Amino acid sequence: MTFLKRQPKVLTAAFTLAIILSSPNAAWAGPREEAKRMYDRLTGTLPDNATLNCMEAMIAGSNNPVNADCDSSKLNYDGNTADSAAKYAMENKNFYNVTLKNFITPWTNEEQDKYAPLNDYTATVIGMIRDDKPFNTLLSANILYTANGTVSPIAAVNSNQHYINLEDGGYDLADKNILKETTQTAAYGLVDSATAGIVTTRAAARAYFIDGTNRAMFRFTMINHLCNDLEQLKDITRVADRIRQDVSRSPGGDSRIFLNNCIGCHAGMDGLTGAYANYQWAYPDGGDPDTGSLSYTPGTVQAKYLINSNNFKAGHITTDDSWVNYWRAGPNYLLGWGTGAGKGNGAKSMGEELENSEAFAQCQVKKVFKAVCLRPPVDLADRNQVSAMVNTFKSDGYKMKQVFADAAVYCKGI
Ligand code: HEC
Known part of the structure; x- marks a missing residue:
């Protein structure tokens, strides 16, 4: 629309209208334009004519009886709404x-x-x-x-x-x-x-259980699935009793740095990462990590949990795969934790702790919104839409395809 703004004011109404109707960004696009946009956003390609005819009829609510251009093998839905049109597009390989x-x-x-x-x-x-x-x-x-x-x-x-x-x-x-x-x-x-869902897939283990101290698995799970990096979760008011020995309590000789900074992430994170104590990405010393595999040692804490123990002798020594979520209290209660106990053993129960939070549901919806609408939610209308999508997501079996459909329908005209 910036193109229009730059036009001299002498433009006649008819000419303006002609431009708007031919513009792919016209805000009041008809069902055909909307079908095209939905298909493009969902598949990254343009629909052929038959697909366009079928989706257009669905969006217009005139697909009863079913349009002859619809491929019946892809019609798993009632076929007469914009939601059905989105799901029809989602049957596509792309x-x-x-x-x-x-x-x-x-x-x-x-x-x-x-x-x-x-x-x-x-x-x-x-x-x-x-x-x-x-x-x-x-x-x-x-x-x-x-x-x-x-x-x-x-x-x-x-x-x-x-x-x-x-x-x-x-x-x-x-x-x-x-x-x-x-x-x-x-x-x-x-x-x-x-097993703990994608956390124990080969690719996640290769990326985040490799070397280090397994805190990377936690950090990237928070970034990717709760949409929060640790910087945003810092809370220096939690107890430090689960912080491992490798974290100095007086970095550079100054205990205030520990109290004002390190504890902010490590109190919560080290309590939760106890869950991963029995995992390691095992690969030949000096060899190619891509030929490695996930090592799981029930009953035995991986050596990486006990390194640099001299940094603070009185720090927490990991003896099993127990975890505790200190972030259920304090400012991070805002992540909206589920009904779990907030503690347990192993990656599976810790995964349940994370995936049943409000932040998890919101994160999935926001990621989809951005991918489909090509922008993050910005104004009040967007935020209301995200809330509605989160509610449907949670109350209807956490179906991601529905989230994609909801986003595609919402953004079909813009
Ligand atoms: C913003 C959050 C945050 C703060 C603040 C923070 N850390 Fe960390 N720390 C992490 C994360 C995340 C990792 C895991 C990094 C990785 O392996 O990718 C980590 C890893 C470590 C490790 C293990 C390094 C290794 O060998 O992998 C040590 C030791 C450590 N931190 C000490 C400290 C100290 C000391 C402070 C304060 C000066 C501090 N951290 C402050 C988040 C934080």
Whole structure:
């Protein structure tokens, strides 16, 4: 519309109208324009004429009887609303292979690179969204999606080749006979109690359990799934008794720095990361990390939890995989914790703690809003829309496809 603003004021009304009608950004676009925009936002491509005719009829509410241009194999919904039009578009391969792949991939590597190759984390989230799996099991379920039986080699603990070949082969990830649900136990031999949704996928372990102290897994889970980096969560009023020995209590000889800064993140974070004490990304010393695999040692705390113990001898010594959420109280109660106990053992129960928070639900909705509307929610109308979407998401089984549809419908005219 900036183009219009720059026009001399002598423009006739008719001329102005002609420009607006031919502009793809016209605010009062008709159903056909809306169909095109929804399809483009959801799949990254333009619809063919038949698809456009079908979606247009749905948006106009005139798709009863069903328009002859609609592909009945993709019509899983009542077919006569904008919501149905969005879901019709989402039956397209490109929604899964392109839009979702680019949406999810940045969560799976520290660089947040959306062009990284397909991996088990991305494929599993694509499958969960496609099949309407309750998304509030993302950080706890024993779930994995593979194309075993179609693509070789089969998914393996020590290689990503299966997923690289799945991507390079151009297979349709919308096809349930290709990308199929299984468990981490069946595919990787990981015991059920060790599984924690995408946290224990090969790709997440490779990215965030490698070296370090396993705090990176926690930090990136908070960034990607609660939409908060630790800087935003700092609370120096929590007790420090779970802070490990590696964190100096007087950095540079000044205990005030610990009390005013370090404790702000580490009191909460170190209490929660106890959950990951039995995990490690194992790879040959000096070798290629990409050939490594997730090591899970029930009953034995990984050595990385006990390093640099001389930094503060009286610090917390990790003896098991127990965790506690000190952030249920203090300012971070605002994350809206669920009904859990706020403590437990292992990554699965800690994942449940995170995924049942209000912040988790809001984060998923905001990420989708931004991906589909191509902007973050800004004004009151947007914020009300986000709240409505969060409520539907939570009360209707945490279905991500519905969130995408809701966002596409909301932004179809703008
Ligand atoms: C904004 C939050 C935040 C604050 C404040 C903070 N840390 Fe950390 N700290 C982290 C995170 C996140 C990690 C994990 C980094 C990673 O592995 O990617 C970490 C890791 C560490 C580690 C382990 C480093 C390793 O070998 O991987 C030490 C030791 C540590 N912090 C000490 C401190 C001290 C001392 C202070 C105060 C001067 C401090 N931290 C302040 C968030 C914080």
